Amino acid sequence: MSKEHIAEAKNITKVYNPGMESEVRVLKDVDLSINKGDFVSILGPSGSGKTTLLDIIGCLLKPTTGKVVIDGIETNNLNDRELAKIRGEKIGFIFQQYNLISSSTALENVALTMRINGKSKNEAEERARKLLHMVGLGERLTHLPSQLSGGEQQRVAIARALANEPKIILGDEPTGNLDTKTGMKILNLLKDLNKEKGYTIILVTHDQRISGFANTVINIRDGEIIKIIKKRKGRGK
């Protein structure tokens, strides 16, 4: 594996209910290398396997066969505990549904991620405050998710994803629940994080427009990568 690669997937297949009548081959022999500092968009219609691929890269899901390497660590033989550690240290997730904890404030939502990974409450909250300032929510620290707009909730989710200084930020349709204008703002924020802070970003979407922000666009259909487009301009640092 090249030093440049922050994430690598080799011959990944994912089969649900193998050997049964209901067997579904979601991914078929997928090969993928993602460079450090890249902004990748995985594009495909629903049911194409793009979310499964994202879950596998994010160590939430184990592939049926194949090898996944994250920041130089082969994840195939890791146990649940070690995978959790990789998720905590190297990966930040952003979801379409935001998935914030409804009873916790913006600040607590962001801080929780750090506390899970061993930071003290004070330490975590101090950093959470900084991150929320950075995503433009400095005035919303003590708001509950229900008191925030969709765009604001997604900003909290981005701050949360950044909390543990991950190597990769994974987004599953992060703009799917937002109106176009707000969606663009979120994408711009992610683009800034990519450009200015060098975060590697991988977004899964069926929205063509998102591809405009990406340096690499991976087209996936029926569990197979059919095309990878690499743009030259706008690479990270």
Add this chain to the structure above:
Amino acid sequence: MLDLAFKNIKRQKTRTFLTVLGIVIGIAAIVALGSFAEGINIMVQEELEPIAGKIMVIQKGSGGYMTGFQGSDITDEQIENIKSIAGLEDVVPMSMYIGKMVPMRGPEWVVIGIDITKGRYFVGENIEMHDGRDFVEGETGVVTIGKTIADRYNLEVGDYFTVKNDDFEIIGIYELTNVGDVDTGIIMPIEDMHNLLDTDTYQMVFVIPEDVRETEIIAEKIEDEDEMLSAVTEKEMSREVSQVVDQIRIMTFGIGAIAAVVGGLGVMNTMIMAVMERRREIGVMKAVGATNRMVLQQILTESALISLIGGFIGLFLGMLASFGMTGFTGGFVTAAVTPLLAATAIGFAFLLGIIGGLYPAWKAGKLDPVEALRYE
């Protein structure tokens, strides 16, 4: 993350309140009933104090100490036989007459007829007179009384106390001893007692050995000498009483425990629901690095917290109930929440929380983050 656990159980306030209430009822029952059992234990042990180091001889088959030796008739001849046994310091025959019985409170007063020169064997050597004086040899028609009885009936030295239509002059009042039968006792010469009961036998005989270590041996000798008699030592009685009290303890704990276990099922139910509701959240926790074990611990902490809150409130309410019971029985039974009982109650609550939380916590820990995150 205890603060998070607190926060989480506060989310569904009504549900948490009801769940806590289930534990409160169970633990309060354990504490209240248990304190009653402890109270009975303390009371009985206190009642046994006067016979410490002595042997109590009664007729076989008669009622025991607690029932005032109904039907025990020991004759002078039998007493002479006992006196013939070696190693005795003294032999003190006596009889009892139980006054008015009050339901739940026991006798209001007890008359003890005793050889007045040996009255101190019953009252205790170190007990001082609160007022008046002790008996002098050969006196009849007079009584000394306990402090409780004096206070209850507003009696003073020089007043008369009526037993079965006979009036007895009160010559002395003992200080408070905290031994039930002395404080509510009326002590009279055995001769007067014999007249009163129209008999010349005795209900029981105190046998005082010269050497306390020989108590058990002498008790055996007495029973060998006269098969009509039963000689009981304090140790033996205490053992028997302990067995009974232990049974009461187990029974009262059992009743409370049933209630508490039902409360524990409530905890389990609540936690299963909470885990269902928070699937996504658990998925997020896992996505950001929480291990199965952390999730399991979090849920266990919450269920233990609910149970412990219930446990402490239950303990408090149980103690209140215990004071209430003491009041209700007029102090006849002083319900006591011993540290052991309190610790048992809290420990039991904690255990219920852990056991009740184990299954939901295990389920939460095993949740597949991918499924949990996409759960609608």
